[in-house]
Structures are given as structure tokens and as C-alpha cells.
Amino acid sequence: MRSLWRTMRSLWSDKLIRDLAALIPALAVVAASLGAIAVTKGVPLWLITFTAAVVFAGGSEFMLVGLLTGGAAPATAVLGGLLLNARHFPYGLAVGDLLGSGWRRLVGSHLMIDEAVAFALAETTHARRRRAYWITGAALFITWVPSVLLGGLLGQALGDPNAFGLDAALPAAILALLVPSLRDAPTLRAVLAGAVLALVTTPVLPDGMPVMVALLGVALALPVRRSPEQEVAQ
Amino acid sequence: MNPGAVLLLAAGTYAMRLAGPLLRKRITISERWERLLGIAATVLLGAFVVTGGAVEAGEFAGVARVGGVLVAGVLAFRGAPFVLVVLVAAAVTAVLRLAGVG
Numbered sequence: 482m483r484s485l486w487r488t489m490r491s492l493w494s495d496k497l498i499r500d501l502a503a504l505i506p507a508l509a510v511v512a513a514s515l516g517a518i519a520v521t522k523g524v525p526l527w528l529i530t531f532t533a534a535v536v537f538a539g540g541s542e543f544m545l546v547g548l549l550t551g552g553a554a555p556a557t558a559v560l561g562g563l564l565l566n567a568r569h570f571p572y573g574l575a576v577g578d579l580l581g582s583g584w585r586r587l588v589g590s591h592l593m594i595d596e597a598v599a600f601a602l603a604e605t606t607h608a609r610r611r612r613a614y615w616i617t618g619a620a621l622f623i624t625w626v627p628s629v630l631l632g633g634l635l636g637q638a639l640g641d642p643n644a645f646g647l648d649a650a651l652p653a654a655i656l657a658l659l660v661p662s663l664r665d666a667p668t669l670r671a672v673l674a675g676a677v678l679a680l681v682t683t684p685v686l687p688d689g690m691p692v693m694v695a696l697l698g699v700a701l702a703l704p705v706r707r708s709p710e711q712e713v714a715q
Numbered sequence: 716m717n718p719g720a721v722l723l724l725a726a727g728t729y730a731m732r733l734a735g736p737l738l739r740k741r742i743t744i745s746e747r748w749e750r751l752l753g754i755a756a757t758v759l760l761g762a763f764v765v766t767g768g769a770v771e772a773g774e775f776a777g778v779a780r781v782g783g784v785l786v787a788g789v790l791a792f793r794g795a796p797f798v799l800v801v802l803v804a805a806a807v808t809a810v811l812r813l814a815g816v817g
Binding site: 507510511514519523524525528529531532535536537538540541544545546547548549550551555558559561562563564565566567568569570571572573574575576577578580586587589590591593643644645646647648649650651652653654655656657658659660662663667668671672673675676678679680683684691692693694695696698699702705 | 718743783
């Protein structure tokens with residue numbers, strides 16, 4: 482007991498582990514809501530769990546479920562998801578040296594998610610960055626996939642999802658995820674313009690297309706400055 | 716939902732994840748492009764929120780759902796926890812429907 486207590490205390494004194502302990506329950510809830518929403522929209526439980534394991538990029542999983550169960554063409558949904566995940570390419574340029582080579586690089590690439598990259602970049606030495614990347618990526622993977630499955634099982638027990646207002650949960654979940662990025666003025670302008678474009682083209686375009694048309698809103702964020710932090714520094 | 720679409724998204728996402736570590740010694744992507752990609756992704760999500768919140772099969776989805784998402788949006792902007800935002804969205808929509816609002 483004593484040594485267990487000591488181990489717990491030394492784990493708790495590690496900032497990375499503390500931050501992860503705060504993050505993991507929140508992520509489990511996001512994953513469980515994805516599972517529940519998908520199942521109540523008619524996606525088989527195995528398929529949403531499989532999606533969680535092989536895609537392992539939450540935003541695009543929500544988007545895929547929303548667009549495909551909303552009747553969008555599969556090509557539109559895939560393209561939307563890929564655009565959303567394109568940020569992983571610059572991520573890889575930034576943290577690629579932490580992965581090692583050979584099979585480590587193959588496995589480590591799959592664990593590349595926003596949180597793993599953010600935690601890694603917050604560390605100062607190469608060894609600590611490497612450790613933060615792998616621990617975060619692995620911990621969130623073994624949280625994400627079972628939580629999606631569990632949420633799906635709960636969703637199956639619910640019955641008519643609309644009676645519980647679950648159809649509002651998916652857009653609300655995505656809104657909550659993107660609110661922090663909206664504090665940047667050019668991003669907010671682009672998002673508002675995109676939202677208006679999507680709404681006005683909805684009656685005339687096939688399902689899923691208005692979301693793509695919204696990309697024209699990006700023009701309102703131009704010209705793109707380097708980053709808000711650098712603006713302040715200058 | 717189409718398993719083929721899932722596999723395509725998974726393969727494409729993995730390719731983009733692996734490309735960085737493989738190519739990092741040969742190219743650099745400018746910070747401007749990196750930001751632009753981030754903004755484009757946010758715009759997609761934003762468009763998804765408004766269409767997913769207000770449209771069902773090409774038609775207006777009804778006051779109940781829009782009301783739920785709007786209330787959730789206010790909470791999210793005020794920094795409420797994710798769980799609360801999602802639960803309130805569902806609860807407001809469910810209560811509005813119970814009250815007979817479309």
C-alpha cells in the first residue's frame with residue numbers, strides 16, 4: 482500500500498500526468514457522445530468503433546457521421562474530413578523527429594493528434610518532448626476508442642433520439658470544440674462568412690455541398706498574418 | 716454510413732500524418748500556409764454547425780433544435796465545460812419539443 486501511495490504521489494507531481502488526468506475524462510465524454518450520436522443516427526456500433534480506431538481524429542469523425550447520416554455524398558464527406566485533417570501534415574513536419582524511425586515512425590504517426598503535438602511542443606528538451614508525445618498519444622488512443630464503444634452501447638438503450646434532443650447534441654458538440662479558435666478576429670470573420678454561404682446555398686445545392694462552398698469564406702481571413710502571438714511581440 | 720468512406724478517410728488521414736515525419740528534412744511549410752489550413756478547417760466546422768443545427772434533409776430543422784444549439788453556443792462562449800454544453804443543447808431541444816414547439 483505504502484509503495485503504491487508513493488508511486489501515486491510521484492505520478493501526481495509530474496505535470497504531464499496531471500494535465501492528462503484532467504484531459505482524459507473530458508475526452509472520454511466527447512468520445513462517448515460521438516458513439517451515442519452515431520448509433521442513434523443508425524450507424525452500426527462496430528462501424529463507429531472501427532472508425533474511432535482507424536481515423537482517430539475526433540473532429541473529422543463527428544463530421545463524417547453528421548454528413549453521411551444527413552445524406553451527403555460519400556465523396557463530399559471524405560473530402561471534408563480530409564481537409565479538416567490536413568493540419569496533421571504541418572504537425573508532422575514539426576514533431577516528426579520525436580517519432581524515431583521504422584515501426585516507431587509508422588505507429589507514432591497514427592498517434593499524431595492535436596493534444597499529443599501540443600503537449601510535446603510545450604516541453605523544453607528533446608527527451609521530454611519525445612516522452613510527452615508518446616504518453617499523450619497512447620493515453621488518448623486507449624481512452625478514445627473504448628469510450629466511443631461505451632457511448633454507442635448507451636445510445637442503443639435510449640430509443641427515439643429526437644425525444645431526448647440528441648439531434649442538437651452533435652452541432653452543439655462541434656460548436657463547443659471550435660469556440661476557442663473563434664477568439665481570433667480573422668478566423669471569426671471567415672467562419673461567419675462561411676456559415677452564411679452554407680445557409681443560403683442549402684436550398685439549391687445537394688446535401689453536404691453547402692459545407693464545401695463555405696470554404697470561400699476563408700477569403701475574408703486574408704491576408705494571413707504569421708500568428709497572433711507574433712503580432713503582439715512586434 | 717458507408718464503410719468505404721471510413722476507410723478512405725482513414726487512409727488519407729494516415730497518409731497526411733506520415734508525410735510530415737517522412738518529408739521533414741526536405742521541405743518547410745510557411746507559417747502563413749499553416750494558419751490558412753487551420754482557418755479553413757475551422758470554417759468547415761462552423762458551416763457544419765449551422766447546417767447541422769438548422770437543416771434536416773434540405774429543410775428547416777425546426778425551432779426546438781435551433782434553440783438548443785443557440786443556448787449551447789452562448790454557454791460555450793462563456794467558457795462552460797464541454798459536457799454541460801452538450802447536455803444543455805439536448806435538454807433545451809427536448810423540453811421545447813415537449814412543450815409542442817416544432
